[in-house]
Amino acid sequence: MLESTLKFSPDCSACPIRHRAVCARCDADELAQLDEIKFYRSYQSGQTIVWAGDRMEFVGSVVSGVATLTQTMEDGRTQMVGLLLPSDFIGRPDRVAAAYDVVATTDIVMCCFRKKPFEKMLDETPHVAHRLLEMTLDELDAAREWMLVLGRKTAREKIASLLVILARRGKAPEDESASVVFDLPLTREAMADYLGLTLETVSRQISALKKDGFIRLKGKRNVTVPDLVRLMQEAGDDSDGGYLN
Amino acid sequence: MLESTLKFSPDCSACPIRHRAVCARCDADELAQLDEIKFYRSYQSGQTIVWAGDRMEFVGSVVSGVATLTQTMEDGRTQMVGLLLPSDFIGRPDRVAAAYDVVATTDIVMCCFRKKPFEKMLDETPHVAHRLLEMTLDELDAAREWMLVLGRKTAREKIASLLVILARRGKAPEDESASVVFDLPLTREAMADYLGLTLETVSRQISALKKDGFIRLKGKRNVTVPDLVRLMQEAGDDSDGGYLN
DNA sequence: CGCTTCATTGACGACGTTCAAGACATGTGG
């Protein structure tokens, strides 16, 4: 058993995702209620957190690390349908079976809530329900943006799009012009599954972007983006980030 | 001005989407509240209901007809990111600008709610908020299923997948073996935009499916599916519908 | 009847996949 259930319950006020997760809008009283039904769990890179079709006993948030949501056809073709980063929510209330495989692609810590009592809280505390609705709408927007990537972009644009997403995560919108450095949390194969490509094509396009100066590589995973705006143009995105609100 | 705002307010109890739309869970009192802020609007086939980037003054439900949600890149490539059928919800609470173009592909009737008061109701009546969450989660699942179609399926499988979705709409799950007849609510070009293909490829694959006996055509739009299960296999889906709950 | 819109079909080529070989890093055992 590689997974582990941690014994301690760190104070929510020190929680790194306190202001972005499903609990973001909760007051002290509501946090205390959540605390009653929560527990932490860690998984190692490569571990499957949930199998599609399995009964879900909990829902929860990614505290640290990265996980993927994938769908697989009978003949083995797989498509990643979501990339779960810290504060993202896993699981669907009022549904017993998981719809997708959830796999940790790095070591990961989750803040889990027992499903039944969480569903009860959803009905009773509008702050949780409202925040979950908001997060779900954000995910829906992200899924739809990804549909454009999958349906209409070229291999090179797809790679650039993924790099842009990864580079922007945790970046303030203003300093997008500065150069960005990050580690790819995905293997070439996982990237291919996200982008609807083969791993060979992913590898070739990364090499091409490197050759053309859009990125620099240290080893296979460490990426430097000297000019994010230029990379975004290469991704086919219009220059401004398109912030609606 | 082709759009029209109807003067009458048909009784909700006679509404064809009463039990499936965002108001599905409302009691009489809540329906009365909604009635205060609602109005009907009709659009003709081909009309744009909302332009991406525009300020949204209302949200609402499709009562009858079909609309599409599309995203367009600067160079003109477009991807349909949603197909809106009766009872589906349009608009995002707490966001002023529309994220996508919404276009009527048939004549359509919408039940609209003024945005501000609807947002207020969301905060105050859990029945509406809960139903909207549920519908949004369903849409998210649909979007993710479509990501698999866009990312991993062949042109033939894509066409078959779309035909299956259209054939199943409004069909009870049990009589899926019986033959199904329906009219395509989309042009070849709209189908192409939904599937991430060109209209020529759509046309070719429809011809191929016809030649192979998976469908029959009367005119260009009227489709007969003699054996839905066989068509689903051609779509790459596993035989059972995969109903989770 | 001509005009427009929508759809079908063909010829050709490009982009991405498939198959295959090899590079590189890390770990294991002799």
Place this chain on the structure above:
DNA sequence: CCACATGTCTTGAACGTCGTCAATGAAGCG
């Protein structure tokens, strides 16, 4: 320390699916 295995990634060559360009057909409407 080297030989060897394993997992990840890169690169090359041949192939095939789907896109592009173009011509033609079918249906609706002035």
